[in-house]
Amino acid sequence: MSKTQSLTFARVPHSSPTPAAQRAELLKNPGFGRVFSDHMVTIKYSDADGWHDAKIGPRGTIPMDPAAAVLHYAQEIFEGLKAYRTGDGATLFRPRENAKRFQDSARRLAMPELPEDIFLEACDLLVNTDRDWIPDGDGSLYLRPFMFANEIFLGVKPSSNYLFSVIASSVGSYFKSGADAVSLWVSQEFTRAAPGGTGAAKCGGNYAASLLAQSEATRNGCDQVVFLDAVERKWVEELGGMNIFFVFDDGSMCTPPLGGTILPGVTRSSLLTLAKDKGIKVREEKYSYEQWKNDSKSGKLREAFACGTAAVVTPIGTVRAPEGEFRIGNGGPGIRTTELKSALVGIQRGTAADPHKWIHKVF
């Protein structure tokens, strides 16, 4: 547990922020994760002093000793959430869920838990400061809170020092293909997470472990890798960086159940709620690759989509494996996928009512 529950943030404005014309150029077509705002939040932690030295200042490099623990043992966690321009203001979508998951990830990685309110204050402060970096239209300001171990020590143990930070990136769509639907590669050799491992934590290591399989997917002409479970190599788990849903001909839906190996996505949980609101029968249930193949071929499976903060709701059109490929539905966005996406995006962007009080107003 942290020793300090509330902090005062020092504010150091950027002495030469990006000129407005240059920023406008960057925001025209930002893509994903390459355009960064001017400021960043940092908060230090030590076992001796708890959370301290909270600051918002110019975005810049982080000096690090080559023996910093994260560089050797990968004690690192992160989050992803988006700020949306809504009229004259800006909002975040369910940021407390990210704060809680950040604490869950911290516990699993033997790191200190940042109090929820400090996490929220850090995000609000950055959005407020860099409000001009929130793109108009379909774009958003993607916040990336993260924390890593920076004790200078090569012994294998939980670090006694950490740095928490939040940076912000103006983003458009995650997938650059611009296709109506994405294609998936079914990883045969590699799995993402095993029972008892770190699959439910949002830690960099999980993503590092997915990269070789993701490269294989790219080599095979696919947008994303999809992983099967590590024990039976049978059950569909999740994609390289997003959860998955299936839609059937009787109108029902299912998504793989959480159970320690799957990331508990905020988008996933929001879609479960929105589906129930609409009276859709939705199950958190195991679904095998064999069944997926058969249901797609028989037409029982009508739609499938990927979901996550970065991906939002992205239709899945084709699934490829060494033995061949199959198409889902008509290979493009299905009715249910489109309906759920617009329900979600409507709430996120303030164009629809917010019955669950998911919107957090920043300013």
Ligand code: COI
């Ligand atoms: C997110 O959706 O926020 C993620 O962290 C996934 C990553 C692939 C960008």
